[in-house]
Amino acid sequence: xxxxxxxxxxxxxxxxxxxxxxxxxxxxxxxxxxxxxxxxxxxxxxxxxxxxxxxxxxxxxxxxxxxxxxxxxxxxxxxxxxxxxxxxxxxxxxxxxxxxxxxxxxxxxxxxxxxxxxxxxxxxxxxxxxxxxxxxxxxxxxxxxxxxxxxxxxxxxxxxxxxxxxxxxxxxxxxxxxxxxxxxxxxxxxxxxxxxxxxxxxxxxxxxxxxxxxxxxxxxxxxxxxxxxxxxxxxxxxxxxxxxxxxxxxxxxxxxxxxxxxxxxxxxxxxxxxxxxxxxxxxxxxxxxxxxxxxx
Amino acid sequence: xxxxxxxxxxxxxxxxxxxxxxxxxxxxxxxxxxxxxxxxxxxxxxxxxxxxxxxxxxxxxxxxxxxxxxxxxxxxxxxxxxxxxxxxxxxxxxxxxxxxxxxxxxxxxxxxxxxxxxxxxxxxxxxxxxxxxxxxxxxxxxxxxxxxxxxxxxxxxxxxxxxxxxxxxxxxxxxxxxxxxxxxxxxxxxxxxxxxxxxxxxxxxxxxxxxxxxxxxxxxxxxxxxxxxxxxxxxxxxxxxxxxxxxxxxxxxxxxxxxxxxx
Numbered sequence: 001x002x003x004x005x006x007x008x009x010x011x012x013x014x015x016x017x018x019x020x021x022x023x024x025x026x027x028x029x030x031x032x033x034x035x036x037x038x039x040x041x042x043x044x045x046x047x048x049x050x051x052x053x054x055x056x057x058x059x060x061x062x063x064x065x066x067x068x069x070x071x072x073x074x075x076x077x078x079x080x081x082x083x084x085x086x087x088x089x090x091x092x093x094x095x096x097x098x099x100x101x102x103x104x105x106x107x108x109x110x111x112x113x114x115x116x117x118x119x120x121x122x123x124x125x126x127x128x129x130x131x132x133x134x135x136x137x138x139x140x141x142x143x144x145x146x147x148x149x150x151x152x153x154x155x156x157x158x159x160x161x162x163x164x165x166x167x168x169x170x171x172x173x174x175x176x177x178x179x180x181x182x183x184x185x186x187x188x189x190x191x192x193x194x195x196x197x198x199x200x201x202x203x204x205x206x207x208x209x210x211x212x213x214x215x216x217x218x219x220x221x222x223x224x225x226x227x228x229x230x231x232x233x234x235x236x237x238x239x240x241x242x243x244x245x246x247x248x249x250x251x252x253x254x255x256x257x258x259x260x261x262x263x264x265x266x267x268x269x270x271x272x273x274x275x276x277x278x279x280x281x282x283x284x285x286x287x288x289x290x291x292x293x294x295x296x
Numbered sequence: 297x298x299x300x301x302x303x304x305x306x307x308x309x310x311x312x313x314x315x316x317x318x319x320x321x322x323x324x325x326x327x328x329x330x331x332x333x334x335x336x337x338x339x340x341x342x343x344x345x346x347x348x349x350x351x352x353x354x355x356x357x358x359x360x361x362x363x364x365x366x367x368x369x370x371x372x373x374x375x376x377x378x379x380x381x382x383x384x385x386x387x388x389x390x391x392x393x394x395x396x397x398x399x400x401x402x403x404x405x406x407x408x409x410x411x412x413x414x415x416x417x418x419x420x421x422x423x424x425x426x427x428x429x430x431x432x433x434x435x436x437x438x439x440x441x442x443x444x445x446x447x448x449x450x451x452x453x454x455x456x457x458x459x460x461x462x463x464x465x466x467x468x469x470x471x472x473x474x475x476x477x478x479x480x481x482x483x484x485x486x487x488x489x490x491x492x493x494x495x496x497x498x499x500x501x502x503x504x505x506x507x508x509x510x511x512x513x514x515x516x517x518x519x520x521x522x523x524x525x526x527x528x529x530x531x532x533x534x535x536x537x538x539x540x541x542x543x544x545x546x547x548x549x550x551x552x553x554x555x556x557x558x559x
Contacts (some may be wrong), residue, residue, distance in 0.1 A: 155417075162416035162423070163406040170392045170403045176348070177390030181404035181475055182378030183411065191413050237394070293394055 005138040009210060011250050012145035013203045018230050018242035019156050020199035023192050025228070026236025026293055027165055029172035030090075030189065034082075034098040035200055035227045037105035038075050040219025042201025043208040044109060044116055045071035047125050050209070064128040064209070071205045072198045078105075079197020083190045090175075102224050109216040121215025125208050141210060152202060157239060159195070168192055169237065172293065229278060235291020244290045249274075297324035297361045297508050298381055298478045300345060300369070305354030307340055307534075314340040316534040318354070322479065322512045324361055327505055329525030329542065330514045333555060337534035338514045339387065342481050346384045347374045358382070358479075378404075383477030387484050389468045393457035397447060400456050400467055401434035401474040402427070437473040441466040442496060462489050469500060480504060482513040486520050498524055522546060530555065 017039060024030050049067035059066060086097040109116050116122070128135040128144060135141055159165055170178040171185050179185055208214045226249070234245020256270050287294040302320040306313065315337045322328045330338045343349040345356055347369065356369040358380055367380055377384070392400050409415055416423055438444040438451060443466050447454060456467060465488070472480060482501070486494045494517070501524045504511055515521050521528060521542060528545040530538040532554065538545055545551055 158416055158420075159413055162413065163403075163410045164413040164416070166395070166399060166403045167406065167411050169395055170400075173392035173394050174390045176374070176386070177392065178403070179373075179375040180346070180378065180384050180386070180390065181471060182375055182408075183403070184373075184375045188411065195413060 002138055005142055007250060007254060009138065009142050009145055011246055012142065012149055013207050013210070014227075014230060014246045014250060015149055015243055016152055016203035016206070017200055017227050018234065018246050019153055020196050020203075021227060021231055022236050022242045023156065023159070023168075023196040023199075025231050026238070026241065026291070027160065027168040027172060028189055028192050029293065029295065030193075031095050031228065031295070032098045032193075032196075033095055033221070033224055033228065034102035034105065036219045036221070036223035037102045038079055038197045038200045039204040039207075039223070039227070040109055040214075040216065041075040041078055041105065042071045042204025043214050043219065044122075044204075045074045045201060046205030047122050047208050047214060048115070050126055051122070051124075062131070064130055068202060068205050072201045075201035075204075076194050076198030080190065080194040083193035083197075087186060087189050087193065099221070102221050106216055106220055109219060116216070119215060119217075121213055123213040125212045125214065127212065128209055145206060148202065148206065152199060156199065160239065164188070164191070169293075172237075229274065231288070232278065233281060233288055235288025235293075237291060237293035240290040241288050241292070245288065248289070298510055299324040299359050299361070300382075300479065300510075300512075301357045301359060302341075302345065303355045303357075305341070305344060305356065306352050307337075307344055307349060308352050313534050315344065315351070318531075318534075318536050320529060320536065322481075322510060323527060324359075324510050325505060325508055326526040327501060327511045327513060327524050329521045329528040330512065330531060331516075331518070331521060331528055331545070331551075331555060332531035332537075335533075336531040338531055339483055340534075341531070342384070342483055342512070342514060345369065346377050346382060346481060347372055378475065378477070381478030383472045383475055383480050385468055385472060385480070385482040385485055387487065389464055391456045391464050391467055391471075394455055397438070397443065397451040397454050397456055397459065397467060398431060398434050401437055401471050402430045404471055404475050405430040405433060434470070434474050437470040438467075440473055441470045441500065443467060443470060462493050465489055466493065466496070469497070473500075477509070479510040480512070482511065482515075484514055484516065486515065486517050494520060518546060 017035065021032070021035050024032050046067050049070045050063065082101050086094060086101070089097050110118055112118065135144055167178065167183045167188050171183060171188060175185050230245040230249045231242060233248050234243065235241025253270050256273060257266070261269055281288065300322040302318055305315055305318040307315040318341060320341070330341070332338055340349065344351050351370070358367040358369050372380065392403070395403065410426070435444055435451070443463060444451065446463065456464060459467060485497050489497070498520060501511055501513065513525065525542045527540065528542050529536050530545055530551050538548060538551055
């Protein structure tokens with residue numbers, strides 16, 4: 001039962017990641033290779049606010065939410081600042097610039113020991129305490145994740161359907177055509193990049209207080225690729241694709257685990273199976289299992 | 297009514313001068329045609345006017361007769377052209393493949409405030425009625441070009457990429473109609489469409505100028521220009537070679553030899 005609840009919690013965390021990333025990858029058609037960096041900034045921002053920021057303890061019982069919002073705001077600001085140079089580029093160049101951000105942010109998290117404790121990581125991250133409700137049990141954590149998903153996804157789904165979301169899709173399909181009818185690519189893309197960055201910080205924060213220990217290796221390029229693959233497999237540009245990708249990528253390893261491969265080769269086989277599935281899918285369904293938009 | 301005045305405009309690509317010292321007036325309430333062989337610089341001239349390219353020298357000014365205002369178009373970015381009333385039909389149409397036929401037009405109708413991500417959260421109640429009113433406008437534009445008759449309720453579901461080329465061209469016209477631009481720059485509007493659609497496009501251009509709008513059109517089909525254009529600029533090798541009333545230019549011996557004769 002514990003194991004089952006853990007899988008559900010991870011699905012909840014990655015659903016927030018996927019739907020946030022969907023805004024840039026699916027709605028803008030911009031392949032961002034730094035989602036794990038922003039996810040990590042969310043985790044560290046939250047952790048530092050919870051553990052070091054006495055300021056955040058001012059309102060008893062609400063420090064969890066205040067730290068969560070702080071993490072999202074800080075990450076949103078960093079996403080905005082990184083978006084300014086990154087969005088001067090498109091296609092391959094944009095991918096490479098975001099790869100650069102991933103490397104820079106990871107290196108900072110790894111080496112700024114005074115702040116992040118570097119490779120030693122930060123342990124003892126407090127579990128959420130919301131107005132006296134101390135979240136310790138897995139089921140309690142699941143309830144919290146479901147509630148946060150409900151709020152965040154309602155917000156993101158409204159955004160997807162809004163004139164803003166529609167203008168992003170127009171820019172994605174034909175940037176010059178969209179500009180010619182008055183849509184500013186720079187403004188709209190920068191807004192989307194900032195919002196996606198801020199929202200991806202939320203699952204980062206939830207992950208930190210779920211595992212109660214973070215170190216930079218959880219936010220490496222490999223994690224970014226994992227998050228991008230979730231969307232590539234599930235599909236983007238709509239509400240169905242991301243969750244299909246999350247279910248696939250979280251449940252598949254568990255199924256592969258059941259096959260009973262020897263522990264020494266199991267992780268490698270899993271990686272190869274992911275790779276093979278991705279190659280196969282690009283041939284037969286480049287828009288992902290349930291995507292609306294076929295990457296060019 | 298609005299007009300555009302281009303002065304001493306030049307554009308070089310490396311050693312090649314695509315537009316040489318062009319002086320052009322796109323006259324208010326008229327159809328100004330641009331004729332010339334391939335590579336004459338017509339499309340480059342349009343790209344320079346609409347901010348798709350930056351010129352090496354020259355000025356481009358939009359003049360609004362109604363309030364006497366001049367706007368320097370060289371200061372505007374591509375997306376700002378729409379706000380000052382300039383709409384453009386590109387040669388390669390540039391529709392939004394994955395949007396529905398209706399959304400291809402509706403997306404251009406939202407104003408700057410409505411496109412702000414936070415706007416929807418303070419207008420959750422109004423969004424549906426606003427959308428309905430824009431859909432109504434879009435349907436009127438689709439009716440005007442005849443796409444609504446062809447597709448009916450399918451406009452709500454069918455994606456633009458599922459339309460035929462001719463239908464996509466009509467959709468791009470409907471997008472311009474929906475926005476109700478004051479000046480239209482049309483780059484080869486009848487290229488690749490059948491006779492029936494050519495007639496529709498001619499009618500659309502005539503209706504547009506009747507409604508006090510200004511049109512500039514690049515057109516290879518002399519018969520079309522004869523019917524719709526009030527004035528014609530003849531371009532060759534990046535230069536404006538001739539300018540005058542349509543019948544005057546089309547009957548000019550040199551133009552006939554250089555262009556029509558070899559057509």
